[in-house]
Amino acid sequence: MSSRDRILARVRAALADVPRTETPEDVEVPRAYDRSRSGPDVVELLIDRLVDYRAVVREVTDVVAAVADALARRGAHRVAAPAGVPAAWLGGVQAVRDDPALSAADLDALDGVVTGCAVAVAETGTIVLDCAEDQGRRALTLIPDYHLCVVRRDRIVRTVPEALTRLDPSRPQTWISGPSATSDIELDRVEGVHGPRTLEVLITPAL
Amino acid sequence: MATFIGMPAFPEASARAVGDAQLRHNLRKATHTIRARRAAVVAEQPDWAGLRAAGAAIKDRTLRHLDVYLERLESAVTAAGGHVHWAEDAAEADRIVVDLVRATGETEVVKVKSMATQEIDLNAALAAAGIRAYETDLAELIVQLGDDLPSHILVPAIHRNRAEIREIFSGRMASWGRPAPEGLTDDPRALAEAARLHLRERFLRAKVGISGANFAVAETGTLVVLESEGNGRMCVTLPETLISVVGIEKIVPTWRDLEVFLQLLPRSSTGERMNPYTSMWTGATEGQEFHLVLVDNGRTSVLADRVGRQALRCIRCSACLNVCPVYERAGGHAYGSVYPGPIGAILTPQLRGLTGPLEESLPYASTLCGACYDVCPVAINIPEVLLDLRAKVVAGDHRAERLAMGAARRVLDHPKWLALAQRSVGRLRRWTPRHLPGPLSAWSDTREVPVPPRESFRDWWARRAGEEGGR
Numbered sequence: 001m002s003s004r005d006r007i008l009a010r011v012r013a014a015l016a017d018v019p020r021t022e023t024p025e026d027v028e029v030p031r032a033y034d035r036s037r038s039g040p041d042v043v044e045l046l047i048d049r050l051v052d053y054r055a056v057v058r059e060v061t062d063v064v065a066a067v068a069d070a071l072a073r074r075g076a077h078r079v080a081a082p083a084g085v086p087a088a089w090l091g092g093v094q095a096v097r098d099d100p101a102l103s104a105a106d107l108d109a110l111d112g113v114v115t116g117c118a119v120a121v122a123e124t125g126t127i128v129l130d131c132a133e134d135q136g137r138r139a140l141t142l143i144p145d146y147h148l149c150v151v152r153r154d155r156i157v158r159t160v161p162e163a164l165t166r167l168d169p170s171r172p173q174t175w176i177s178g179p180s181a182t183s184d185i186e187l188d189r190v191e192g193v194h195g196p197r198t199l200e201v202l203i204t205p206a207l
Numbered sequence: 208m209a210t211f212i213g214m215p216a217f218p219e220a221s222a223r224a225v226g227d228a229q230l231r232h233n234l235r236k237a238t239h240t241i242r243a244r245r246a247a248v249v250a251e252q253p254d255w256a257g258l259r260a261a262g263a264a265i266k267d268r269t270l271r272h273l274d275v276y277l278e279r280l281e282s283a284v285t286a287a288g289g290h291v292h293w294a295e296d297a298a299e300a301d302r303i304v305v306d307l308v309r310a311t312g313e314t315e316v317v318k319v320k321s322m323a324t325q326e327i328d329l330n331a332a333l334a335a336a337g338i339r340a341y342e343t344d345l346a347e348l349i350v351q352l353g354d355d356l357p358s359h360i361l362v363p364a365i366h367r368n369r370a371e372i373r374e375i376f377s378g379r380m381a382s383w384g385r386p387a388p389e390g391l392t393d394d395p396r397a398l399a400e401a402a403r404l405h406l407r408e409r410f411l412r413a414k415v416g417i418s419g420a421n422f423a424v425a426e427t428g429t430l431v432v433l434e435s436e437g438n439g440r441m442c443v444t445l446p447e448t449l450i451s452v453v454g455i456e457k458i459v460p461t462w463r464d465l466e467v468f469l470q471l472l473p474r475s476s477t478g479e480r481m482n483p484y485t486s487m488w489t490g491a492t493e494g495q496e497f498h499l500v501l502v503d504n505g506r507t508s509v510l511a512d513r514v515g516r517q518a519l520r521c522i523r524c525s526a527c528l529n530v531c532p533v534y535e536r537a538g539g540h541a542y543g544s545v546y547p548g549p550i551g552a553i554l555t556p557q558l559r560g561l562t563g564p565l566e567e568s569l570p571y572a573s574t575l576c577g578a579c580y581d582v583c584p585v586a587i588n589i590p591e592v593l594l595d596l597r598a599k600v601v602a603g604d605h606r607a608e609r610l611a612m613g614a615a616r617r618v619l620d621h622p623k624w625l626a627l628a629q630r631s632v633g634r635l636r637r638w639t640p641r642h643l644p645g646p647l648s649a650w651s652d653t654r655e656v657p658v659p660p661r662e663s664f665r666d667w668w669a670r671r672a673g674e675e676g677g678r
């Protein structure tokens with residue numbers, strides 16, 4: 001008998017009180033919580049939450065100009081860009097494509113990364129990346145110190161349940177709620193430990 | 208807070224904490240700060256009660272059919288290219304991980320803190336096999352470089368002030384890797400930057416990462432890790448091989464069920480609307496080799512106890528610690544396991560059995576004020592389990608007679624404080640043994656509800672102390 005079989009046998013023995021005919025679905029789960037909600041405008045709410053996390057956030061109409069402006073203010077010259085980020089966004093900088101895949105050291109030497117996002121959750125100020133074409137693999141948004149994320153209005157939902165229904169579990173995901181942070185030193189909050197220390201968000205019109 | 212959402216490790220009990228006024232002050236400040244933050248973000252969530260009831264029910268569904276979900280998880284992970292291993296106890300789990308690391312030929316691993324790996328004492332097993340495990344949480348780094356023990360669950364390095372941390376970094380970083388910058392100041396920003404640089408090099412060259420998981424989705428095989436600093440992302444993303452060590456109770460049935468726990472956990476744990484980073488991955492991801500080690504290590508014994516079973520709902524948020532008057536006084540070390548506070552008081556005696564003085568005394572390390580139950584996001588009725596365990600201790604044998612030097616002792620050195628806590632907190636709350644709600648009423652209606660010993664911790668201690676003859 002393998003450890004697997006022994007553990008499963010012990011689980012079954014432990015559950016001797018559960019009627020044999022009971023199925024998992026017979027255990028009722030009351031879902032008396034909100035899957036969606038009404039409230040303030042989701043864009044305003046998202047901005048409010050992001051500012052709360054000390055992310056830089058702006059609502060813009062001209063994405064090309066806004067990206068160029070953000071990168072110029074940051075002083076970012078060599079910038080990682082996944083395949084799905086339009087070349088037009090990156091006119092003023094040297095765009096470094098992740099093809100062939102950049103090494104961790106290569107990524108570490110770049111000034112930042114520009115991506116889109118899969119979903120943004122207004123209530124929690126969360127940006128979700130799912131490694132789609134305009135977001136790239138996970139290391140791309142992890143190693144560079146500056147992350148400029150373009151969020152289309154139609155990607156914004158209000159609640160966490162709404163976000164999950166839009167996401168595909170088979171894709172690797174990173175949920176980002178503000179820059180990384182620690183309070184390990186005398187409870188003082190310090191933003192930015194290992195992830196990008198600066199998160200800048202541009203909210204653009206829906207396509 | 209520590210990068211890890213939930214509870215970091217506590218090694219062997221240490222009496223050092225009690226009586227250190229500065230540490231006591233820091234600890235109180237930490238628990239009260241987090242407690243207030245939690246209360247604020249829970250209050251703004253209009254459907255909190257509904258989420259809490261759903262969270263409890265989802266976990267009960269999982270536990271009542273755990274065999275089904277374990278097999279589902281296994282096939283989903285396997286179908287997604289991952290490898291699943293099963294460990295009956297700590298020794299087997301350690302052996303599996305050591306063998307997996309050896310197979311890669313590596314002698315270094317990076318770790319994101321996890322309670323499961325602390326529970327099985329993985330770092331010691333790796334060290335014995337000549338493998339160096341680097342903890343990557345900032346607080347853990349301070350502790351590891353200082354050759355020290357963590358002192359608090361939420362902020363393990365709270366006993367170190369900034370000047371000491373500067374000393375540790377300047378003096379010790381060089382012997383572990385990249386040295387601290389010249390002229391390092393004690394500004395927390397500068398210290399965090401020094402840690403960033405020191406660990407960065409390690410992350411970028413790491414070939415093997417080891418993690419736990421907050422949740423494992425049976426339906427899809429997805430693992431979920433919540434954290435703050437980004438060291439978790441580094442550990443699960445960059446290495447070529449990822450090994451995740453996960454207790455068998457960490458399962459949730461479906462992807463949709465995450466909508467409940469991703470709301471309950473961050474608000475309960477660090478008091479944030481959402482923690483800075485959450486990573487989710489399914490099987491072998493982006494060319495990585497992925498191993499999932501499922502650990503029993505006493506959990507099936509907990510599962511067999513119809514009252515105590517609910518302890519396996521725990522999502523390790525640590526909210527119950529922050530409201531516990533006994534924890535605040537005793538500190539984490541008194542609980543003698545990696546699981547401190549109220550959850551430790553019910554989990555440790557069940558995982559290990561009522562096998563010794565410590566385990567038998569833990570059910571008494573409570574005033575039964577009920578604050579832990581009120582804040583628990585999965586509605587674990589901790590007082591109910593404590594009373595049930597007390598009944599078992601009493602019904603046991605003479606072992607109860609030699610409890611006195613157990614964990615509770617340190618709290619009891621200050622009975623006045625405890626009396627005060629009971630007056631100020633205990634009276635505000637009402638605890639009555641109750642039947643379990645909804646789908647679980649079948650359990651509580653049919654089982655014999657033991658008449659709970661109504662003895663408080665303080666009374667028990669007074670009686671014990673008397674019987675011990677002022678030892």
Ligand code: SF4
Binds near residue numbers: 527
């Ligand atoms: S018992 Fe409840 S409150 Fe305590 S850590 Fe577990 S989930 Fe959190």
